[in-house]
Amino acid sequence: MTLSLGKKALILVAVPLVFELGFVASFAYLVNQVDRERAREAHARDVAGHLNILLRLVMERSSSLIVSHFTSRETFRRRADAAKKRFYKEKEIITGLVADNPHEKESWDKIYKLMDDGDRFFDHAKTMVDIGNKLAAGMEMVKVNRLMADVFQAIDHLVEEQEAETQETKKKQAEVRAQIEILIYAAVFLNILLAVGLALSFNRSTAQRLKVLLDNTYKVASQQPLSAPLRGDDELAHLDRTFRKMADALASMRRKESAILTSAADIICSLDEERRFTQVNPAASKQWGYESDDLIGRRLDQLVDEADLKTTIDHINTIIETKGHGAFTNRIVIENGEERDCEWSIVWSNEEKSLMCVVHDITERKQIDQMKRDFVAMVSHDLRTPLTSIQMVHSLLAAGAYGDLNDDGKESVQGAQDSCDRLITLVNDLLDLERMESGRMDLSLDSIPLSDIIKPSINMVANAIKQKKIELILDSSIDPVVRADKERMIQVLINLIANAVKFSPENSTLQITSDSDDKFAIVRVKDEGRGVPESMRSSIFERFKQVKKSDSKERKGSGLGLAISKAIVELHGGQIGVEPVEGKGSTFFFSLPIADKKNPEQT
Incomplete structure (x- = not known):
């Protein structure tokens, strides 16, 4: 079972921590032992020192009494009294020192009793000296000396015990110091061993697995096979599986990309x-x-x-x-x-x-475009001459040049004339389209009132307006001077008005308005027809585009008029467009630049 990274981290922290706590506890125990041995050593020294002082005071008191006995000097008597006071004080100190040690207390109690007896003998001897009975005093001193010999022997024995205990505590201190040294060396060694062991374990279980992941990143970049999957259920194994899914997705993308590029x-x-x-x-x-x-x-x-x-x-x-x-x-x-x-x-x-x-x-496309242009040019030029001749014959027939025609004949001639007119218009549109694509459409610009474009255009379609009983509303209160090719712009406006009439119902209203700002004059043609869908606002100005496919047959349109109108307006530096509200009519508009009053001959 592979441990998770969190558990491994916990082990890396917990194991050294437990080891350090054990080391600290062992070290504290040994240090405490050293302190106890030092305390015993100090206690033994104190007891031995005070016992030695006590012996010295006993000897000093005895010698002072003996000298005072033979010399009768007051100085030695006072010295003996002072030694007695210090003697009692030392007795109390030693009693306190040995109170917690039963063995020492037992030995001291014996010494204490002997010293009390000796003290009574001292006092009796002193009394004998004071009353002048030196013989009795001497006898008491003999008793004191005998008793003191036992006291000295007991004190020497206790001092020897304290000195032996001092040596024993020093020996134990040395042993504990050696144990501390061993503990420190062992701790250092085990700490190093533990660190190396954990490092090796981590390296084997984690670092090597990380190296596999790192190697796999290089292999993905160089498109080499990945290493064997990592075993286990830890974070690295999950990461390896996720990485492999990503590598598979990248490989799939590369294959698709290669297939796309190849094909x-x-x-x-x-x-x-x-x-x-x-x-x-x-x-x-x-x-x-x-x-x-x-x-x-x-x-x-x-x-x-x-x-x-x-x-x-x-x-x-x-x-x-x-x-x-x-x-x-x-x-x-x-x-x-x-x-x-x-x-x-x-x-x-x-x-x-x-x-x-x-x-x-695009070689073939260019060739096809050239073929189309050649075809349009050929058809246009080859059709224009015979159509003109046919149109003239129709005009002569309609005028009665070849005799009067009955009603059916006149109707047939008129139908043929209309068809011929549409063909001539289509040929002219094709020629205009060919000129635009080849860049050979030239403009004859002049400064003219906008009304010189609007009025002739209305006159050209007046019959069509009258036939559908459409009410024409003309708002030309503003008549700015524009820079334009008059004939071409009349062609544009006729096209817009003719389209409006074509798609307007009978007894509707057709409105033509003009407006201007500092730079452009704007003409709008508004009808009440079916309108233009929002999706066709731009495409309707492309070649051969109709709002409905049936319009080319029902409305008899070629789909070239708006494309030609757009090209003409843009050659003037203006714009053309439509503002549709589908089902409520359309408003087509175009703009022309205002003529420069300072330079009316601008081109």
């Missing part, structure tokens, strides 16, 4: 700051004819068409300097010498210090 139709590559290829997917072989190994380390400059080289380098340098992203097109010279038009989408990676590129081959 991607577009070329996906990375360039360093010197525009050298560092990684290329297999699509380069299919599109450019170069194997990935042939491109890695090669500069992009060697593949770009010379005419596009400078702009390509400028685009890439700008992306690197801004550490951002960008897109551009250029031509690449492929392995067989052909040129391919390519669209580059590039992002700078600050972590990798590389450009991450996606290259889309």
Whole structure:
């Protein structure tokens, strides 16, 4: 069973702590023993010292009495009295010292009794001296000397016992000191042994497991197989299992990424700051004819068409300097010498210090666009002349140049004329569209009142307004001077009004208003038709876009009018848009720049 990290930490703390507490307790016990032995030694010295003092006082008192007996001097008598007082004091001290030791107390009690008897003999001898009976005094002193010999012998015996005890306590102190030294050395050794043992155990059970986790991180980074899973149920084992799940997810992501890169139709590559290829997917072989190994380390400059080289380098340098992203097109010279038009989408990676590129081959798209332009140009020019001729014949037939027509004939001619007009309008729209895409739509700008655009436009669609019985409300109280191409802007406004009439119900209202600020004049065309859905506010201005697919048949529209109108307005520097409220009509608007009064000839 593998212990958790928390339990291991508890063991690392608890084991040394228990050991230290045991060491401290043993050390305290030995120190206490030393203190007890020192106390015994001090006690023995005190008892022996006071016994020696007591002996000296006994001898001093005896000698003073003997001298005073023979000399009758008062000095020796007083000295004997002083020694007696000190003698009693020492007796009390010794009695207190031996009170707690039964053996010493027993020996001292014997000495004390002998000394009391001797003290009575001393007092009797002193009395005999005082009354002048020196013989009796001498006899008492003899008794004192005999008794003192027993006292001295008993005191010497007790002193010897105290000295023996002192030696014994010193010996025991030496033994305890040796035990303390052994304990310290043993504690140091065991502490080192315990630290090494715990360290080895931790290293084997934890550090090595951590090393496995660390090695696995390097193996994941280098995409190598991971080490064997860690056993157990501790935190490291849980971490290892979580890490393996993450590694499996990363491996799955790498496989998916590799599959995407391998199967991607577009070329996906990375360039360093010197525009050298560092990684290329297999699509380069299919599109450019170069194997990935042939491109890695090669500069992009060697593949770009010379005419596009400078702009390509400028685009890439700008992306690197801004550490951002960008897109551009250029031509690449492929392995067989052909040129391919390519669209580059590039992002700078600050972590990798590389450009991450996606290259889309647009050669076929450009060819198709060119074919479309050629087709539109061909159809437009080839249809325009015969349609004009047909229109003229219809006009002559309608005018009766070839004789009067009955009602059915007139109706047929009018229908053919309407169809021819729609075809001519479609051809003109296609020609305008081709001019816009090729950048050949020129404007003849002039400073004109806004009313010069609005009034002719209304006149051109007056019949259609009248036929649907639509009430026209014109608010042109403001008539700013704008800078515009009159004919082109009339074309735009006719288109907006015609659309409004086309999608408005009969007996509805059509409102045309104008407004201006310091920079732009704004014209609005508001109808009461079905409106434009919010989702189509932008897309309705694209080519061939209708609100409903059926509008091209039911409303007879080509879907080019708004796209052409948007291009014309934007060429003027204005904007065009719609403010829809679906189901409640639409308000289309466009803006034109106000003419500069100081410089009316601006272009």
